[in-house]
Structure formats: structure tokens, C-alpha cells
Amino acid sequence: MSRIGVAFEKARAEGRAVLVGCMPAGFPTVEGSIAAMTAMVEAGVDVIEVEIPYSDPVMDGPVIQKASDIALAGGVRTADTLRIIEAVAATGAPVVTMTYWNPIERYGVDAFARDLDAAGGTGLITPDLIPEEADEWLAASDAYGLDRTFLVAPSSTDARLAMTVEHCRGFVYATAIMGVTGARSQTSDAAPVLVSRVRQVTELPVGVGLGVGTGAQAGTVGGYADGVIVGSALIRCVLDAPDLGTGLTALRTLGAELAEGVRAPAR
Amino acid sequence: MSADALAATGSRPDAAGHFGRFGGRFVPEALVAALDELTEAHRTAMADESFRAEFAALLRDYAGTPSLLYPAERLSAKLGARVLLKREDLNHTGAHKVRNVLGQALLTRRMGKTRVIAETGAGQHGVATATAAALFDLECVVYMGEVDTERQALNVARMRMLGATVVPVTTGSRTLKDAMNEAMRDWVANVDGTHYLIGTAAGPHPFPALVRDFVRGIGDEARQQCLDQIGALPDAVAACVGGGSNALGIFHAFVDDPDVRLYGFEAGGEGVTTDRHAASITGGSLGVLHGARTYVLQDADGQTVESHSISAGLDYPGVGPEHAWLHDSGRASYLPVTDDEAMAAFELLCRTEGIIPAIESSHAIAGAAAIAPKLAAELGREPTIVVNLSGRGDKDVHTAGEYFGILGKEQ
Numbered sequence: 001m002s003r004i005g006v007a008f009e010k011a012r013a014e015g016r017a018v019l020v021g022c023m024p025a026g027f028p029t030v031e032g033s034i035a036a037m038t039a040m041v042e043a044g045v046d047v048i049e050v051e052i053p054y055s056d057p058v059m060d061g062p063v064i065q066k067a068s069d070i071a072l073a074g075g076v077r078t079a080d081t082l083r084i085i086e087a088v089a090a091t092g093a094p095v096v097t098m099t100y101w102n103p104i105e106r107y108g109v110d111a112f113a114r115d116l117d118a119a120g121g122t123g124l125i126t127p128d129l130i131p132e133e134a135d136e137w138l139a140a141s142d143a144y145g146l147d148r149t150f151l152v153a154p155s156s157t158d159a160r161l162a163m164t165v166e167h168c169r170g171f172v173y174a175t176a177i178m179g180v181t182g183a184r185s186q187t188s189d190a191a192p193v194l195v196s197r198v199r200q201v202t203e204l205p206v207g208v209g210l211g212v213g214t215g216a217q218a219g220t221v222g223g224y225a226d227g228v229i230v231g232s233a234l235i236r237c238v239l240d241a242p243d244l245g246t247g248l249t250a251l252r253t254l255g256a257e258l259a260e261g262v263r264a265p266a267r
Numbered sequence: 268m269s270a271d272a273l274a275a276t277g278s279r280p281d282a283a284g285h286f287g288r289f290g291g292r293f294v295p296e297a298l299v300a301a302l303d304e305l306t307e308a309h310r311t312a313m314a315d316e317s318f319r320a321e322f323a324a325l326l327r328d329y330a331g332t333p334s335l336l337y338p339a340e341r342l343s344a345k346l347g348a349r350v351l352l353k354r355e356d357l358n359h360t361g362a363h364k365v366r367n368v369l370g371q372a373l374l375t376r377r378m379g380k381t382r383v384i385a386e387t388g389a390g391q392h393g394v395a396t397a398t399a400a401a402l403f404d405l406e407c408v409v410y411m412g413e414v415d416t417e418r419q420a421l422n423v424a425r426m427r428m429l430g431a432t433v434v435p436v437t438t439g440s441r442t443l444k445d446a447m448n449e450a451m452r453d454w455v456a457n458v459d460g461t462h463y464l465i466g467t468a469a470g471p472h473p474f475p476a477l478v479r480d481f482v483r484g485i486g487d488e489a490r491q492q493c494l495d496q497i498g499a500l501p502d503a504v505a506a507c508v509g510g511g512s513n514a515l516g517i518f519h520a521f522v523d524d525p526d527v528r529l530y531g532f533e534a535g536g537e538g539v540t541t542d543r544h545a546a547s548i549t550g551g552s553l554g555v556l557h558g559a560r561t562y563v564l565q566d567a568d569g570q571t572v573e574s575h576s577i578s579a580g581l582d583y584p585g586v587g588p589e590h591a592w593l594h595d596s597g598r599a600s601y602l603p604v605t606d607d608e609a610m611a612a613f614e615l616l617c618r619t620e621g622i623i624p625a626i627e628s629s630h631a632i633a634g635a636a637a638i639a640p641k642l643a644a645e646l647g648r649e650p651t652i653v654v655n656l657s658g659r660g661d662k663d664v665h666t667a668g669e670y671f672g673i674l675g676k677e678q
């Protein structure tokens with residue numbers, strides 16, 4: 001079983017959901033992002049999702065766009081992202097990578113899979129790659145034993161849902177709302193429905209993302225999903241802080257609140 | 268459109284939207300259902316006699332097509348080639364783009380959607396979309412890079428007069444590519460009642476094929492006009508290439524005529540050896556951008572690089588996948604034209620024919636001038652070249668005035 005799978009098993013045994021925290025690589029700097037992700041692990045985030053910053057992130061809302069722009073303006077390269085993954089994986093937490101497809105094609109799909117595996121990454125979440133276009137990645141992820149997380153959405157038909165899930169390994173990512181990333185005051189009604197549709201076709205754990213920002217929301221989502229994925233709210237801790245030290249403190253506070261949230265008896 | 272023509276259209280792309288190794292769908296799963304719906308609506312509409320008749324009537328009565336094929340004799344004498352100008356500049360709204368927006372507006376209504384969104388660079392596609400939205404009583408939101416809203420304040424005013432909401436985009440480089448990202452984000456969130464009225468033959472399947480089908484009348488008309496007016500097919504067809512809609516529109520009817528050479532002219536900006544150009548085929552590399560695999564201007568890590576062209580309509584770091592395929596297959600040739608070459612052609616057309624062309628279209632004129640001597644040498648006679656004059660230059664008067672230093676009181 002993959003290391004992500006182990007994390008989901010462990011949480012399931014504890015009767016709770018896994019907390020996944022997302023941070024763009026190189027934001028605010030390469031070293032700063034390692035510090036931020038390490039702080040998240042220390043605060044109780046179970047799995048770290050490292051986003052490769054991309055110039056045209058169509059699935060992302062303003063917070064992640066801004067953080068990605070800052071990382072890119074700072075000159076972060078794909079090779080730096082691999083170094084960051086290696087450093088964060090050394091904390092012992094599973095590290096999954098979220099990436100738009102072009103940076104991977106440019107690096108070389110097989111070469112990236114090889115280097116990701118060597119860095120200790122568990123696999124990829126691919127927001128703009130659907131299984132129909134993924135032949136090279138299917139082969140490379142098989143070759144290096146990496147996980148593949150494709151997205152499912154409320155608009156996915158039953159047939160597409162089954163097809164997409166069949167190509168996943170590790171966990172399935174359910175986009176809770178029709179829309180881009182960003183913390184919202186309410187999480188969606190569509191999410192529980194989508195999760196139960198996924199459960200009808202797979203035993204794989206299901207993570208729910210897009211919109212979670214508080215411990216209470218994490219508790220609610222953790223009540224029906226196996227993984228609670230938090231991005232913008234965590235990133236904002238660093239984005240809105242006057243300096244990195246203050247940002248890390250805010251990150252630890254929110255990380256701990258979310259970790260408590262997934263342990264709250266909402267289920 | 269004849270049944271044969273439709274069958275030929277259907278043979279490319281394949282069912283998943285691939286033109287050889289290009290095209291496809293690189294999109295969030297959330298959009299796949301909408302793209303499937305659109306694919307189906309496009310397929311049934313093109314097979315529906317009443318849809319085609321309604322589209323044809325709109326093009327004729329509202330847009331003013333077929334556009335003229337005009338023998339530009341004084342220009343011909345200068346270029347050493349017989350030049351026929353396909354006068355898309357005479358269409359309503361002043362460019363070929365009206366064909367695409369009318370087709371997509373009809374499709375929007377057919378799908379029962381009531382809101383359209385669009386991206387725009389210079390504002391041409393935004394104005395065209397706002398026009399069709401007014402005509403079809405659709406809500407219209409146009410995303411435009413903040414930088415461009417400042418450069419093109421008049422077009423912003425035009426869109427607003429037509430009832431559209433213009434949203435300045437402040438992310439990324441704040442230009443066309445970012446406006447496209449923002450339109451995609453809107454679409455993901457509002458896909459149920461909204462159609463994304465994309466402005467060129469790019470993006471995820473079915474857009475490249477769909478846009479081509481709506482603009483292909485340019486070439487269908489031009490081919491017939493050639494036969495009627497000169498009793499022969501031309502030796503070459505020339506067009507400028509931004510995302511690629513006007514070029515595909517005029518190429519499509521000639522693709523199966525082996526003796527007709529097809530030339531696409533990309534924006535070479537300050538030169539393709541500099542980093543300030545928008546020539547995705549000549550100066551880019553294979554990548555994925557805005558939902559399709561195609562040629563892209565990108566750095567070593569796959570980050571999109573900002574493009575540059577004096578012509579806002581060509582200032583885009585990607586190109587439609589069918590052009591990438593036509594390039595790879597060798598059926599069409601793509602060559603860069605610099606800002607200076609385009610502006611020289613702009614002036615030449617003004618002075619020889621009394622036609623102020625769009626700066627986009629000036630790239631096609633400049634390209635025709637460049638290939639004319641080569642074609643003449645190859646053929647051993649004066650070549651005939653059809654040039655797609657994709658738009659009129661009223662929108663460019665300020666840019667051209669600055670370029671030539673003729674703004675203000677003294678000359």
C-alpha cells in the first residue's frame with residue numbers, strides 16, 4: 001500500500017479523516033515554503049500537498065494564484081520543487097504533489113516520475129489532466145509505483161465517475177463545489193452527494209477539497225469524507241502576515257484548529 | 268454547406284478532439300460535462316438544416332457576407348503578384364470575428380443558456396461578443412486584462428454601450444492569456460447557464476473544430492469567388508495567425524487542393540530571435556495551454572512566457588491545435604512577420620488601395636509581399652495570392668499614428 005494509503009488507514013482506525021494541507025512550492029521562498037510545510041506537519045496536518053506553481057492556474061482562486069505568482073517571481077524552478085518535496089518528506093509525513101500538466105510535460109513525464117519517486121513523493125494530483133489524456137502518466141506512475149489522483153466533480157456523469165476512479169490510485173479527489181479554490185463561509189451540499197457516488201464505485205479513500213477554512217468546516221467535511229483538503233485558508237496565513245515568523249505562527253494555530261476539527265465527533 | 272463538406276469536417280479532429288498529436292482536452296473534470304454538451308450541440312446543429320439556414324441568413328442579412336473578393340491592382344503591381352483581398356474588414360463589426368460570435372450565439376440559444384462570457388485582448392472579440400449578445404438578448408460578461416483595458420479604452424466603452432459588463436483582470440500578466448484564465452474560472456463556477464464564447468480556434472475540444480466550422484465560410488466563399496472571377500484556384504492563400512481563426516477560416520476550403528499553398532503569418536514582434544514576439548509555431552515549443560496540446564511560448568519549466576506584438580489580436584502565447592497539425596503535416600507553412608514589416612505593409616495598403624487594414628491583417632499583406640518573389644521564381648510566372656484581410660484598421664489608428672509619428676498638430 002502507498003504511504004498515502006497508510007495515512008488513510010491509520011486515520012480510519014482512529015475514526016477520523018485525514019487532514020491534507022496544501023502549499024505552493026517556493027512560496028514565499030524555497031526555504032520559507034519548507035518551513036511552512038514543516039510547521040503544518042508539526043501542527044498536526046497529516047499529509048502535505050505541494051503545489052507546483054504555474055503561470056496559468058485555471059482551477060485556482062485568487063489566494064493560490066497570488067502565492068504562485070510570488071513563488072514564480074522569486075524564481076522557483078521545478079527542480080526546486082523536487083528539493084522541497086524531499087525536505088518535507090523527511091519529516092515523515094506523506095507528500096503528494098498537485099500540478100497543472102504543462103510543467104510535467106516540459107520536464108518529461110517519465111523523468112519527473114523518476115525524480116519524484118527518488119525525492120520521496122507519493123504521487124500526483126492533476127487538476128487539468130483527465131484519464132483520457134493521461135497515457136504517458138499512467139505508464140510512468142505504474143513504472144515508479146506512484147499514486148494517481150484524478151478529480152471528480154458534481155457534474156461528472158456516473159460513467160465518467162467510474163472511469164476516472166478506476167484510473168486513480170492512493171485516493172480520489174472530489175471537488176466539492178463547481179468553482180475554483182478558495183475558502184468559503186459555507187461548504188457545499190453537493191460534496192456529500194458526490195462522495196457517496198464515489199463510494200458506490202470504489203474502496204479508495206475520498207478527499208474533499210475546495211472551500212474548507214475552519215476547524216468546524218473540517219469537522220463537517222471529515223464527517224463524510226476520508227480526507228479534508230485545505231489550501232487557501234492555510235496559504236492566507238502566510239500571505240497576509242507581515243513576515244514569515246508571524247505567518248508560521250498563524251499557520252500553526254490554524255493547522256492545530258483543523259487537526260482538532262477532523263478529530264471532532266461530527267461523524 | 269454540402270454533405271461532402273460536412274463529412275470532410277467530421278474527419279478531423281478525431282472523436283476526442285485530436286489533430287494528430289495536438290488538441291484534446293486538458294481541463295478540470297468539472298468542465299468535461301459542459302464540453303460534452305457543447306460537442307453534441309455543435310454536432311446536431313451542423314447536421315440540422317434549419318440551424319444552418321438561420322446561420323446563413325444572419326451572416327447575409329446582419330453581418331453582410333459574403334465579403335467581397337477584391338482584385339487589388341495597385342498593390343499587385345507593387346508586390347509582383349496578382350493579389351486578391353478577401354474583404355472581411357467590410358463585415359459588421361469590422362472583422363471575420365462576427366462569423367464566429369453569431370454561430371456561437373445561435374448555439375448558446377439552442378443549448379438554452381442565457382449568459383455568455385468571453386475573453387478579449389484588444390477588445391475586438393469582446394465587442395463582437397457584446398454585439399451578438401445584444402442581438403440575442405443574452406447577458407454578457409467580457410474578461411479583459413487590466414493592461415488592455417487601459418490600452419483599449421475605446422473598445423471598453425463600445426462593449427459597455429452594447430450592454431456588456433467588462434471585468435478588468437488583475438492577475439498574472441494582466442493581458443489576454445490571463446483574461447482567458449479568468450473566463451475559464453467563471454465558466455467552471457457557472458457552467459449550467461453560461462456558454463464560454465471563445466474568440467479563436469483554440470482551447471479544449473470542441474472549440475477548435477467548432478470555431479473553424481463557423482468561420483470556414485471565408486474560404487468557401489473565396490474559393491468559389493476565385494473560380495467565378497478568375498476561372499482558377501489561386502497559387503497561394505495567406506492569412507495572419509493569432510489563435511488562428513481567420514487563417515483556418517480561409518484555409519479550410521483549400522486544404523484538399525494540393526496546388527494551393529497555404530501560408531500562415533505569425534507575429535514576429537521585434538524578431539523571433541529576441542524574446543519579444545508572439546510566434547508560437549516558429550518560435551515556441553510543444554506544450555499544453557488553455558486546454559489543448561499545441562505550440563506554446565514557454566520557458567524551460569513549462570511556464571507560459573509573455574508574448575509581444577504591435578498587434579493586440581496576435582499577441583497570444585499559443586496557437587490553435589489545427590494549425591500546429593497543419594504545420595507538422597507540412598500542409599501549411601508558418602512564417603514570422605515583424606512589427607516593422609507589418610507596419611510597412613499597413614502603410615502600403617493605405618497608400619495603394621485606400622484601405623486602412625487591421626494591424627493583424629497587415630501581417631498577412633507583409634507575408635504575401637515576402638513570398639511573392641519566391642512563388643514567382645518557383646512558378647515561372649506571376650503568382651495569384653488570396654490574402655485574408657481579416658479586419659479593418661479603425662481600432663488601430665492610435666497605434667499606427669504613434670508608430671508613424673503623425674499624431675498631433677504638426678507633421
Ligand SMILES: Cc1ncc(COP(=O)(O)O)c(C=O)c1O
Pocket residue numbers: 362363364389391392466467468507508509510511512513514579580581625627628657658659
Ligand atoms: C482583425 C483581426 N485579425 C486577426 C485576429 C487574430 O485572431 P485569429 O488568429 O483567431 O484570426 C484578430 C484578433 O483580435 C483580429 O481582430
